[in-house]
Structure formats: structure tokens, C-alpha cells
Amino acid sequence: MKMSKSLYALAIAGACSVSVSAQTLTYSFAEVGTDVVLTVSGSLNDLTVGGSGWTTSGVPGPAYQNNAFLPADLLYGGTISVWNASDTGNVALSYVHSRLTPSTIGSSVSSFYGGSTTGDSIWFRSGASMFAIDAQIRLPSDYGTTLARPWGSSLFSTTTYTSQTLAGMGLTGSLPTYNLGNGNSIVFTASAPTPVPEASGSVAGLGLAVAGLYQLGRRRQNTVTE
Secondary structure (H helix, E strand, O other): OOOOHHHHHHHHHHHHOOOOOOEEEEEEEEEEOOEEEEEEEEOOOOOOOOOOOOEEOOOOEEOOOOOEEEOOOHHHOOOOEEEEOOOOOOEEEEEEEOOOOOOOOOOOOOOEEOOEEEEOOEEEEOOOOOOOOOEEEEEEOOOOOOOOOOOOOOEEEEEEEOOOOOOOOOOOOOOOEEEEEOOEEEEEEEEOOOOOOOOOHHHHHHHHHHHHHHHHHHHHHHHHHO
């Protein structure tokens, strides 16, 4: 049975096409006690393929990160800047792209600096900085460049902002999601603290009634004994 040229062409195209699985890097802010903890977790496909528009010099450099969260960096025209670094001496690869929108996040224009960070050095900016004229992502220099950490492998870091609240950092309401191309996205979330449930009035009243009956029984017992 002969295959028509059109069917043959479709078969070849299907065999050569490679589906790209979706990858997400999530920035999750949560109140923990009296602090706000930022957890960055997830993975990314190759940023430089699939017509995503991201480019890199390919030369590792210092991370230049200081555990800062700037929801609207006015110095560079209002851009998000989130720096997570376990060690400012870490080297990183920088990927740049045209400015992303929305350019700011939340409702605060203050700067917040983390007290401690563990894990990977990761930097995300939605727009210009002193190191790039446009959006920028900096990743560990071995990520996507070595067999040990290929594209699609896990990224993880946590930063603690001491004595902060989500409201104080302007992280209320809906937060943005960024489509980076080639199946990649960055998602920001904020989890409000779970309130400790208080004892209901009926339960509290029952407890008082039981305690009162107990004390009344003790008094009657003491009267009979005397």
C-alpha cells in the first residue's frame, strides 16, 4: 500500500515535532508567625528557544543579589525586583527579554530585605535594572548548562522577611502570572495566615456549666462529711 505524498509529509512533520511540557516557577509569599516567607519553587524550559525572545551572554557572572523584594522599583521606572541568594558570591547566568507586564506587583513602593535565604540564587525583574535594559532572569550558572541540572530540573529557594506582614508588603488581592514563552511561566501567589479558631460560645458555656456542677458536688460532699 502506497502512502500519498501529503500523508507522508504529515507523518514526517509529526515525527519531528517535539511537544514542550509546561513549566512553572512559583513565587509564593506566606505569613508564618510574625514573618513573611517567600518560597520560590518549580522549573523552567530552555528560555532561549521556541521564539521566546530571551537571550543570554552565556558568560557566568556574580549573582549581585541581596535577598531584596522591590514590588515597584521606582529607580528604574517601576519594575518588580525579587532577589533570592543564599550567597552573594554565587555565579549566575543572566537572561534578558523585553519589558514584561504588569511591571509592578501589589500596592507598596517600599523595599523589603530578607533576613535569611537558603537554596538557589534566583533573580527576577519585570523591567530595566543597572544590569539590563529590559526584563531579566538570573539562574544558577549550572542550571540548563550541565548534565546534573538540565532545563526542566527543579529550582528552589526560601527567603524570610522578618517582622513583616502580607498587607504591609502590599501583597493583597490578585497577583500576576507571566508567560515567558516556550511553555514557561512565572506565577506569584500570597497565602493569608490561617486564623486560630476560637471556642464557640456554646462550647465555652458548656465548659463553665460542667465546672460549676463539679464545684457544687464538692461543696455538698464537704457538708455531709462535716
